[in-house]
Amino acid sequence: xxxxxxxxxxxxxxxxxxxxxxxxxxxxxxxxxxxxxxxxxxxxxxxxxxxxxxxxxxxxxxxxxxxxxxxxxxxxxxxxxxxxxxxxxxxxxxxxxxxxxxxxxxxxxxxxxxxxxxxxxxxxxxxxxxxxxxxxxxxxxxxxxxxxxxxxxxxxxxxxxxxxxxxxxxxxxxxxxxxxxxxxxxxxxxxxxxxxxxxxxxxxxxxxxxxxxxxxxxxxxxxxxxxxxxxxxxxxxxxxxxxxxxxxxxxxxxxxxxxxxxxxxxxxxxxxxxxxxxxxxxxxxxxxxxxxxxxxxxxxxxxxxxxxxxxxxxxxxxxxxxxxxxxxxxxxxxxxxxxxxxxxxxxxxxxxxxxxxxxxxxxxxxxxxxxxxxxxxxxxxxxxxxxxxxxxxxxxxxxxxxxxxxxxxxxxxxxxxx
Numbered sequence: 177x178x179x180x181x182x183x184x185x186x187x188x189x190x191x192x193x194x195x196x197x198x199x200x201x202x203x204x205x206x207x208x209x210x211x212x213x214x215x216x217x218x219x220x221x222x223x224x225x226x227x228x229x230x231x232x233x234x235x236x237x238x239x240x241x242x243x244x245x246x247x248x249x250x251x252x253x254x255x256x257x258x259x260x261x262x263x264x265x266x267x268x269x270x271x272x273x274x275x276x277x278x279x280x281x282x283x284x285x286x287x288x289x290x291x292x293x294x295x296x297x298x299x300x301x302x303x304x305x306x307x308x309x310x311x312x313x314x315x316x317x318x319x320x321x322x323x324x325x326x327x328x329x330x331x332x333x334x335x336x337x338x339x340x341x342x343x344x345x346x347x348x349x350x351x352x353x354x355x356x357x358x359x360x361x362x363x364x365x366x367x368x369x370x371x372x373x374x375x376x377x378x379x380x381x382x383x384x385x386x387x388x389x390x391x392x393x394x395x396x397x398x399x400x401x402x403x404x405x406x407x408x409x410x411x412x413x414x415x416x417x418x419x420x421x422x423x424x425x426x427x428x429x430x431x432x433x434x435x436x437x438x439x440x441x442x443x444x445x446x447x448x449x450x451x452x453x454x455x456x457x458x459x460x461x462x463x464x465x466x467x468x469x470x471x472x473x474x475x476x477x478x479x480x481x482x483x484x485x486x487x488x489x490x491x492x493x494x495x496x497x498x499x500x501x502x503x504x505x506x507x508x509x510x511x512x513x514x515x516x517x518x519x520x521x522x523x524x525x526x527x528x529x530x531x532x533x534x535x536x537x538x539x540x541x542x543x544x545x546x547x548x549x550x551x552x553x554x555x556x557x558x559x560x561x562x563x564x565x566x567x568x569x570x571x572x573x574x575x576x577x578x579x580x581x582x583x584x585x586x587x588x589x590x591x592x593x594x
Contacts, residue, residue, distance in 0.1 A: 179240050181288050183295040186234035186246065193243035194225045194236065197280050204281045213313030219339040220276050228276075237292055244283040245292050248275040249299060254311060260332040260348045264307045264362070267383050270424045271307045272300035272353070277319075289319075293326055297353055304420070306354030313338070314345035323349050357417050360396065361427055364388045377426070377458050386427040390464075393427065397434035418448065422455035429455070433465040442469050442480045446487060453491070456498040459533050465502060466509065476514045484510065485520075492523060500529070501537045508541045512548040521545065521552055525561040535566045542566075543573035546588070547580055557591050564593045 186194065202216040214220060228234035228248045237245040253273055274296045279289050300308060312319040314333055324330075328349040338344040352362060370387025374380050388396075403410035414435070423429050436452060439445035445467045456462050472479045484506065491503030504527075507520050524541055527534065542562070545553035557567065571592055575585045 181237040181239050181244060181291050183235060183237050186229060186236045188229055190236055190243055191225055191229060194246045195222045197246055197278050200281050201278050212316050213341065213344060215341050219341055224276065237288055239283060245279040245288045247277040247292055249296055253309065256334045256336045256346060257309065257348060259334050262331055262350055263329065264350055264352050265383050266307045267424055270305055271309055272305035274310045289322055290326060300353055306352060306358050308351045308353045310349050311346050314347050320347060327351050356413060361386050361388055364392050377460055380426055380458060384425055386425050388427045393431050394434050397431055397438055400435060401438045429461045430464055433461050436465060437467050439467065440469055445469050453499045453502060454496060462498040462501050463505060470506065471510055478510060478515055481515055497531045497533055500534050504537045504541055508544050512545055516549055518552050525556050539566050539569035539573055542570035543577060546574045547577060568592050
């Protein structure tokens, strides 16, 4: 054996070769030549390989046309993984696991084991998995040393019966496998902030939240945009990040929103917004998306006001909650001053929805309008154009605003629907 290993997905025709490696590994164990903790006729055995081939997650390494190593790569986590306090937490679809890595004893010392791990890492990266997890028996010192050398950290040792083998102290190891942008986000991770933040966003799972504070995300977005202008590799990295939708983590979606908000070309920015909006699934990301170029003015007029309104008209007609909310937010932000047109207020007043976050934005819009366009907004309230909940919520938010006079606040309270 002298050639470099060639890695590929296993075929059923490889089954006998895979089992041969299992058997030779058991021979070496029983001869005292290695210490894996595996037991003949218990694990690993032919049914293990057959099950993997059926799942289509068995891989092999060939050297000189002969199968020299085998391993299972999938996203199936061993039950005891749930008992580990992993350093790198994430949703199941961001975790890749390597199981039952076995190298033909006759091919050991050729670097096939480390090469197989590197192959797995690239495969996981190509599939968008940023977290790698693997386990081994605590007595398998050779494997533990190899994984440590490859950058894996031991995050726990759990006593268990492992695949029928009793009395195993299973060493659980992990490694971060993400991009440089993802790595930087992890460096800014604050678990306590993540716990606080997730409580404010219904429907978001804790494992999908890294916990990066908003000011840090804003600053990082600006740094990425600046770097992309100065360096081609940085530009490609940023472009690659923006092409990944949806992101697996809330913080990545937030960063994406902040990056879009920094794009200075209107058409480029709008294209990015349209690509992003279908994946927005929470109020926080929706409200953080606030492109600066949308508010660009020449004198007192918006440079791109007419074009923006065309998109807003489409967003308001969407069946997606946060696309509608975003459209309303853009009207509130950019069209309640010099660009105000009562027709758009009428459009918002006519919206009827069972979605809490749409109705809350309607209330927010009218609370803001009471400060900026009081006559028009007051007319809507007088006429009872809003549903009861939204009407009262708009009044509540207005009375909490510092931009509303005490006199108006007192009058607004008399307009509440009992």
